[in-house]
Structure formats: structure tokens, C-alpha cells
Amino acid sequence: MPSKIQNPEIDRPMIALGLEGSANKLGVGIIRHFPRPSKSAPRPLAEILANIRHTYVTPPGEGFLPRDTANHHRSYIVKLIKDAVKHSGVRVEDIDVVCFTQGPGMGAPLQSVAIAARTISLMWSKPLVGVNHCVGHIEMGREITGATNPVVLYVSGGNTQVIAYSHQRYRIFGETLDIAVGNCLDRFARTLRISNDPSPGYNIELLARKGKHYVELPYTVKGMDVSMSGILAFIDSIANDIFGGNPKYADDGKMITNEDLCFSLQETIFAMLVEITERAMAHVGSQQVLIVGGVGCNERLQEMMGIMARDRGGEVYATDERFCIDNGIMIAHAGLLAYETGYRTQLEDSVCSQRFRTDEVFVSWRDD
Incomplete structure (x- = not known):
């Protein structure tokens, strides 16, 4: 965890480099924060200077292994850092802090990017700040959308949290x-041997738009929590039956298609997410929902959440793929927020944790 030092009042722009590599997306971002216009301002003004990403894509039917993903990150990290610095127009000496994803995520990819962060921190004589991946998503979502104090639905390849x-x-x-x-979506895409380019979840979304028949699936909400593994096993068995020459039919006598299965899977799990999000909104008295994480780009999820929120007199906030999919700028932004309140990560504390919980982070930059 970062250590705390006393910071003088910041009266000049601050620049951070952010490195993200917790899964198959490698991102490098550079951001500039201007001083708060007043002490009552909710956050500093931010300017995105560079946001560059490269994705490790595997063949259809295959996932990405930690070792191979880490090799991808090691192969591209230097190029992406150089490209980001060039694109931003800043000099290395202008950068105040190097921020990196400290967790959660896949161990080997996290470590490969942390090593890169430590190296350039030493080479450039810059302080380090380790960032919680989930908090990076939240702060980037708040910055881009202007949401003030929303209930956050964080949905991605490795995380599902309200x-x-x-x-x-x-x-x-x-x-x-x-x-x-x-x-869940990615693994079903492997069952159907759907392309992983640009991402399996996005390609499932495209197929789901063509689905016409809803196939009833298990609906597993347990209080405020959800379970996905049983749904996946159930729909995998249907798909495997169809592949094995045992077709399934809808009530109108038409054969169930891959498009129907993708549509049914999305409708079921998104309805579960809407339910627990609405319950959280009622509990905290919020009228805002902020959707973050890679799955947050899904237009059907945004639509379903919007229907619920409008019925409650509220609204939904979401970003586009530049900011909802894993990226370096969210790490730079969240890291700089912490840095500006005096946080640093010492070299000996810069180890990664695959299970770095969202609620472990002391959000020192907020006191509202």
C-alpha cells in the first residue's frame, strides 16, 4: 500500500504517466491535472495528453494465458511508452509521477508492467504510485461523465461489483x-468459437442484436450478489447439444440459433445486474448509476440500466470504449489524485496483488 507524506499546497499543473496491464490490454496514458480552482471544487481540472493501448488477441476458441499475455506486455511496453510521450508533447523531465496497476488482475501480466514502472521510475528519478485497477475505472468514469456520487456498477472480464x-x-x-x-461472456464466446477480435464480448453483443427467441436460463441472484457459473454451464450444454446434431426449437417451431443464445445470455445476466444495482440505489438513496469496466461499453446493458434508472427518476452515466475498456489514462488519473494528497509507493512496497480489493483503498482525495 502507498505511504503517506506531507504535501505542500500544489499550485502548478501536475503530470502523471500511467501503465495498465492487468489482463490482455496494455495501456499507457499521460494526464495533466491543473490546480483546483477553489478548495471547494470536487476535483482538479484534468487534460488527457495521451491514451495509447495495444491488445493481445488469441485465435477463436482460445483464451489468453497469463504467461503469453505477460510476454505480449513485455514486447510492447517500451514502444507504447515512447509513443505516449511523443504524442503527449511533454518531456520526460515534465512528468511528476509514474503510476501503475498494482492489482487486481492476472499475476504475470501485472508483474511485467510493475517491473516496467519500477524501471522507468529509477531511470527517470520519478516517484511511484500503485493504483487499484477498480478505483482507476471509477475515477475515470467520474471524471469523464461528471457523475457526482453515483452507485457504481463495475463489470469487466475479471470483476463484477456494485x-x-x-x-x-x-x-x-x-x-x-x-x-x-x-x-462468462468470454467463455461462452469460446464455446461458440467466436472471434476474439476486437473482443469476444463485443462480438457476442453483435450476435445478440440478431437474436429473436429467448431461451430460459437460470436466474441466480442471492441477496446483493450474483452467480454466473451455473448459467454458463447451462447454456454451454445447450450449445454443445446443437453442435452435436441435437437441435433445439423455440415455441414457434423455429430452430434456436447462436444469435438466440447470445441474446438470451445477455438478457438474463444483465437483468440480474440491473436488479442488484437498483437495490443498492434504494439503499443509499442515489439517483445516479455509473457503469464502468469493459462490459460497461455494451449498449444493451446501458439501455436496460437506463430504463430502470428513469423509472426511479434517475439517470445512467457511461463512457465509450476509450475509457471503459482497460486503459493507461485511468491509472494515471487515479494515481495522480492520490499523489496530490501525499501518497507514494516505495519500491519495496510495489509488489502486485491479484486480490487487491476495491474497498481496501483509502480514498484520500475525496471528503464529500
């Missing part, structure tokens, strides 16, 4: 009991 801020922590109200929603 979160709300209270007393300088992002509190987890509900989460998956097994696999994440993005993992």
Missing part, C-alpha cells in the same frame, strides 16, 4: 460469487 462511496472508501454492496460477467 459499489457506493462512503467515508473515503468505495464500499462493495454486492458482487459475483464465482466468475465475473465478462469472463
Whole structure:
């Protein structure tokens, strides 16, 4: 965890380099924060100077292994850092801090990027700040959308959480009991041998738009938590039956297609997410929902959440793929927020944790 030092009042722009590599996306971002216009301002003004990403893509039917993903990150990290610095127009000496994802995520990819962060920190004589991946998503979402104090639905390949801020922590109200929603979608894409380019979840979304028949699937909500593994096993068995020459038929006598299965999977798991998010909104009295994480780009999820929020007199906030998919700028932004309040990560404390919980982070930059 970062150590705390006393910071003088910051009266000049600050620049951070952020490195993200917790899964198959390698991202490098550079951001500039200007001083708060007043002490009552909720956050400093931010300017995105560079946001560059490269994705490790595997063949259809295959996932990405930690070792191979780490090799990808090691192969591209130097190029992406050089490209980001060039694109930003800043000099290395202008950068105040190097920020990196400290967790959660896949161990080997996290370590490969942490090593790169330590190396350039030493080479450039810059301080380090380790960033919680989930908090990076939340702060980037708040910055881009302007959401003030929303209930956050964090949905990605490795995480599914409903979160709300209270007393300088992002509190987890509900989460998956097994696999994440993005993992569920990705694994079903492998069953159907759907392309991983640009991402399996996006290609499932495209197929789902063509689906016409809803196939009833298990609906597993347990209080504020959800479970995805049983749904995946159930729909995998249907798909394997169809592949094995045992077709399934809808009520109108038409054969169930891959498009129908993708549509049914999305409708079921998104309805579960809407339910627990609405319950959290009622609990904390919020009228705002912020959707972050890679699955947050899904337009059907945004649509379903929007229907629920409008019925409650509220609204939904979401970003586009530049900021909802893993990226370096979110790490730079969250890291700089912490840096500006006096946080540093010492070299000996810069180890990664695959299970770095969202609610472990002391959110020192918020006191609302």
C-alpha cells in the first residue's frame, strides 16, 4: 500500500504517466491535472495528453494465458511508452509521477508492467504510485461523465461489483460469487468459437442484436450478489447439444440459433445486474448509476440500466470504449489524485496483488 507524506499546497499543473496491464490490454496514458480552482471544487481540472493501448488477441476458441499475455506486455511496453510521450508533447523531465496497476488482475501480466514502472521510475528519478485497477475505472468514469456520487456498477472480464462511496472508501454492496460477467461472456464466446477480435464480448453483443427467441436460463441472484457459473454451464450444454446434431426449437417451431443464445445470455445476466444495482440505489438513496469496466461499453446493458434508472427518476452515466475498456489514462488519473494528497509507493512496497480489493483503498482525495 502507498505511504503517506506531507504535501505542500500544489499550485502548478501536475503530470502523471500511467501503465495498465492487468489482463490482455496494455495501456499507457499521460494526464495533466491543473490546480483546483477553489478548495471547494470536487476535483482538479484534468487534460488527457495521451491514451495509447495495444491488445493481445488469441485465435477463436482460445483464451489468453497469463504467461503469453505477460510476454505480449513485455514486447510492447517500451514502444507504447515512447509513443505516449511523443504524442503527449511533454518531456520526460515534465512528468511528476509514474503510476501503475498494482492489482487486481492476472499475476504475470501485472508483474511485467510493475517491473516496467519500477524501471522507468529509477531511470527517470520519478516517484511511484500503485493504483487499484477498480478505483482507476471509477475515477475515470467520474471524471469523464461528471457523475457526482453515483452507485457504481463495475463489470469487466475479471470483476463484477456494485459499489457506493462512503467515508473515503468505495464500499462493495454486492458482487459475483464465482466468475465475473465478462469472463462468462468470454467463455461462452469460446464455446461458440467466436472471434476474439476486437473482443469476444463485443462480438457476442453483435450476435445478440440478431437474436429473436429467448431461451430460459437460470436466474441466480442471492441477496446483493450474483452467480454466473451455473448459467454458463447451462447454456454451454445447450450449445454443445446443437453442435452435436441435437437441435433445439423455440415455441414457434423455429430452430434456436447462436444469435438466440447470445441474446438470451445477455438478457438474463444483465437483468440480474440491473436488479442488484437498483437495490443498492434504494439503499443509499442515489439517483445516479455509473457503469464502468469493459462490459460497461455494451449498449444493451446501458439501455436496460437506463430504463430502470428513469423509472426511479434517475439517470445512467457511461463512457465509450476509450475509457471503459482497460486503459493507461485511468491509472494515471487515479494515481495522480492520490499523489496530490501525499501518497507514494516505495519500491519495496510495489509488489502486485491479484486480490487487491476495491474497498481496501483509502480514498484520500475525496471528503464529500
